[in-house]
Amino acid sequence: MASRDKGRNTRDEAPTRTAGPEAAGLGARRAASLAVAALIGQERPPALDDAVTQAIRAEALAPADAALARAIAVATFRHYGLIRSALAARLEQGLPAAKPHLTALLATATAQILDLSVPDHAAVDLAVRLAKTDNRTAHLAGLVNAVLRRIARERDAILAEGAEALAVNTPDWLARRWIAAYGPERAGLIAQAHRAGAAIDLTLRGDAADWVERLGAVRLPSGSLRLPENGPAIPDLPGFQEGAWWVQDAAAAIPAQLLAPEPGARVLDLCAAPGGKTMQLAAAGARVTAIDRSAPRLERLRENVARLGLDVEIRVADALALEPQDHDAVLLDAPCSATGTIRRHPDVAWTKVEADIARLAALQLRLLDQAAGLVRPGGRLVYCTCSLEPEEGEAQVAAFLARDARFTRVPIRPEEVGGAAALIDGNGDLRTLPCHLPDVPGARGGLDGFFASRLERRG
Structure with a gap:
């Protein structure tokens, strides 16, 4: 089973970016990487939502890039056990505990290759560019390129290794607890549900009948509405401004x-x-x-x-x-x-x-x-x-x-x-x-x- 890296408070020295124009999408990758790095190895890390929001503001990202940065960061932790295992197996000395920014850069790029609709060449190229813009990782750009190209080549094998979500993608202590509480079969289903992610549900102020059709939603047994995937942004949906419903x-x-x-x-x-x-x-x-x-x-x-x-x-x-x-x-x-x-x-x-x-x-x-x-x-x-x-x-x-x-x-x-x-x-x-x-x-x-x-x- 994947073990949680308790880590230490050891941090990289302060970054120094190189000057010049940046490639499209680089800011989103940087924001995602910085957010993930803020959580790695910390005894009391911030919530990922807060870390991503701070990084997005620091990069002054446009809405589309902000959404991409958030998607990358979430995908990284959704598959973090598998990603850590895949990277550690392809680095001679394993993942460096004292270099959270290198780990975050590699992990966020790997998440794009394994889970997101990002072309492999774009994920690798932008990760290498990102490495070169930061003095903490510039000298490791060649390593970043080699490791990520190998991840892309071996993607199918890596994903096959991650099929057992409880064994590969769940910290040992949580897997052990869930098996004891719910049995091994149900614990495995819980881990699979975590890997699949969550839909967006709404609570209605009044009768749901009209809103099912207006929102293209599904009414759940408990009365909540569930939105289809890849729909409009929440503030753009009918009923948001007038307070007809809220996300819950x-x-x-x-x-x-x-x-x-x-x-x-x-x-x-x-x-x-x-x-x-x-x-x-x-x-x-x-x-x-x-x-x-x-x-x-x-x-x-x-x-x-x-x-x-x-x-x-x-x-x-x-x-x-x-x-x-x-x-x-x-x-x-x-x-x-x-x-x-x-x-x-x-x-x-x-x-x-x-x-x-x-x-x-x-x-x-x-x-x-x-x-x-x-x-x-x-x-x-x-x-x-x-x-x-x-x-x-x-x-x-x-x-x-x-x-x-x-x-x-x-x-x-x-x-x-x-x-x-x-x-x-x-x-x-x-x-x-x-x-x-x-x-x-x-x-x-x-x-x-x-x-x-x-x-x-x-x-």
């Missing part, structure tokens, strides 16, 4: 549906940013207070709420510092390892470490106990995480119910998830996996990995 994975939309607040109910949304669930609750007529520690992340929520014309109280606050309250319902989407989102955020697999699970589970325990004191007797609490790890889901709720006798589980019924009984575990909790919903006519299949439990306070 179909699995991520279920927890707020389970809360099902009555119109006018007082609902507290903890750890609310970026706000998809907040908007669901407000659109259902609830009086929502959205709480999050991150002011920048709440700005995105404010923008979306304004676009949709929803009335939400938004507060920057630490959920753990709130005084006891009597809300009709509380939604706790707790911070977690996010291993359920690897389909759309493939860097998660390579930037998290196993120790993160225990650290985050300890925080989730405190947040769940805190949330229990914020819901009135007779009110409901939904706890959820976008994690595949039982410690952050099933085990967390079992331990909570054992220590707080005021709460009982309210099992989820199949009709609440469009009849998809496979999404409900033996305890009546939600457990979606990336390999669920594999066949969606006209669109890509799969769901984010989510856990949710609906609890009711008896006294």
Whole structure:
């Protein structure tokens, strides 16, 4: 199985670019390479989305080049285990841990050759040009050329090696955990779903009937709409400007549906940013207070709420510092390892470490106990995480119910998830996996990995 390179904080010296005009597409490749390099070997790396956005701004890329840079960076981490293995086998001394920018340059070019619709000669030529523009890699341009030409020649053999996504393209510690939790067959299907990537799902404010046709979308059992691949940019789609819908994975939309607040109910949304669930609750007529520690992340929520014309109280606050309250319902989407989102955020697999699970589970325990004191007797609490790890889901709720006798589980019924009984575990909790919903006519299949439990306070 592919091993995660924990790396060190060793970095290349500062770059010096050569002057002169650049070839078309070079800026996009540079942005992708810089973003990938920012994550390699760091103990606390940024999220890939943030690193790519920063690199795109630094390069002042036009929209088409920005989209290409993002696609290259995402493809690199989606196939990172296979790419590392292929490169290490073709370098005499393996991948150099102390040269993240060389590794990133080779990895992003290899991703283009293996996964993207980029001609081999363009991927190789632009990688060599990029190497020559940076003093950290200029003297290695010949090596870059030779290795990538070999990758292109041997592409079919490399792709055949990567057929077993769990063995080749998943860090050892994650593969081991998923096999223990879900069995080897299902763990393999999860890894395959991660490699396939994610579709774009929408949550509608009102009835979906008109929007299925207008958007050329597919309606999923849970009520979300799934867009076809290679469609227009999201802001260009009908309904965006008027706030008829928002982007939200179909699995991520279920927890707020389970809360099902009555119109006018007082609902507290903890750890609310970026706000998809907040908007669901407000659109259902609830009086929502959205709480999050991150002011920048709440700005995105404010923008979306304004676009949709929803009335939400938004507060920057630490959920753990709130005084006891009597809300009709509380939604706790707790911070977690996010291993359920690897389909759309493939860097998660390579930037998290196993120790993160225990650290985050300890925080989730405190947040769940805190949330229990914020819901009135007779009110409901939904706890959820976008994690595949039982410690952050099933085990967390079992331990909570054992220590707080005021709460009982309210099992989820199949009709609440469009009849998809496979999404409900033996305890009546939600457990979606990336390999669920594999066949969606006209669109890509799969769901984010989510856990949710609906609890009711008896006294």
